[in-house]
Amino acid sequence: MKRSLDYTFTTNYADHRQNIHSFWERINGHRNERFFDSFYAGNPAGEPFLGLCYDDERLVGQENYLPQEVSCAGSLYRSAMGVNTLVDPDYRLFHGVFAKLCRLTTDELAQRTDLLFAYANEESKKYYLKYFNWKITAKVGVYKKITNASGLNAESVLSFVRPGKRHADLRLDLVSRFSSELLDPVLERYRLSAPHAYFHKTAAFLNWKFLNNLHYQTIGYQIVAGDRVCGYCVTYDTGGERKILDIQVEGDNPELFRKAISHLSRLASEQGIQRLVIYATPDAWYEPLLRKMVFLKRWEIDFITHAFAENLPETGWVVHCGDFDMF
Known part of the structure; x- marks a missing residue:
């Protein structure tokens, strides 16, 4: 039976926190407070955008977004990442909750952002593409390098090819917090000179999204050449693999990048990490370097966007694993 439902758009996570947690538990069978609190609170880029559907006081649908900055050719744009879209199974037929939430958030965010983006599951993606004017902006390749042999097979042999090493003129300094004083000038110079589109971060944003994250236990490094900070990287270990969530080197310098990846490969090998x-997108400046360092492309994921600004590019994006919410 069709019921009268209430739809609301808000940026007040605190007021709806308990309902969001209870809704997630009702649908998925477990609570996930650390995930939501890490991503929905304390973002230096702004408060989350929440599209919510209530049946009386019961939350039955949500389509949420987290703000983040995009840089392109020296200019900054406002973007928001779609996360945790969810509709109660009892309300998926007849009520049109998903469509109404999408229209609500799109109308609201058209006034507040220049771009929406997401890594959506296959079911949601087909609706975003077909009915809500989203597009596949890039095919993001997932590249893997063997760092420890596991049995006698062709893949294991590759662990002996370009195995990685430390370099006397470049080091990775482990940090518990990124230094705004040391890193922000590097990030700002990069933003002003980078010709491609990418998700711009400050040290405060990196600390919030990665190093302060209660759900994902990540590791941060400041990349140091000689006596100067020239970039950063963040990694996350899962299932025998070490994911490079984000990495940036000053001036997109190929030699700095190569040495940083070589150092990370060596660390992974020493610590028993298999891969x-x-x-990397096909347009990423470092994609050819990965192939030279024996990274193999395993599959692709779709980076989908909905642009409100007309001057954002459709090609030339650099997208990292850590630009999404699921690592």
Whole structure:
């Protein structure tokens, strides 16, 4: 039976926190407070955008977004990442909750952002593409490098090819927090000079999304050449693999990048990690370097967007694993 439902758009996570947690538990069978609290609170880029559907006081649908900045050719744009779209199974037929939430959030965010983006599951993606004018902006390749042999097979042999090493003129300094004083000038110079589109972060944003994250236990490094900070990287270990969630080197310098990846490969090998994983779009400046360092492309994921601004590019994006919410 069709019921009268209430739809609301808000940025107040605190007021709806308990309902969001209870809704997630009702649908998925477990609570996930650490995930939601890590991503929905404390974002230096702004409060989350929440599209919510209530049946009386019962939350039955949500389509949420997290703000983040995009840089392209020296200019900054406002973007928001779609996360945790969910509709109660009892309300998926007849009520049109998903469609109404999408229209609600799109109308609201058209006034507040220049771009929406997401890594959606196959079911949701087909609706975003067909009915809500989203598009596949890039095919993001998932590249893996063997760092420890596991049995006698062709893949294991590759662990002996370009195995990685430390370099006297470049080091990776482990940090518990990224230094705004040291890193922000590097990130700002990069933003002003980078010709491609990418998700711009400050040290505060990196600390919030990665190093302060209660759900994902990540590791952060400041990349140091000689006596100067020239970039950063963040990694996350899962299932015998080490994912490079994000990495940036000053000026997109190929030699700095190569040495940083070589160092990470060596660390992974010494620590018993089987594979090093990194994402790259076909247009990413470092994609050819990955192949030279014996990273093999395993599959692709779709990076989908909905642009409100007309001057954002449709090609030339750099997208990392850590630009999404699921690592």
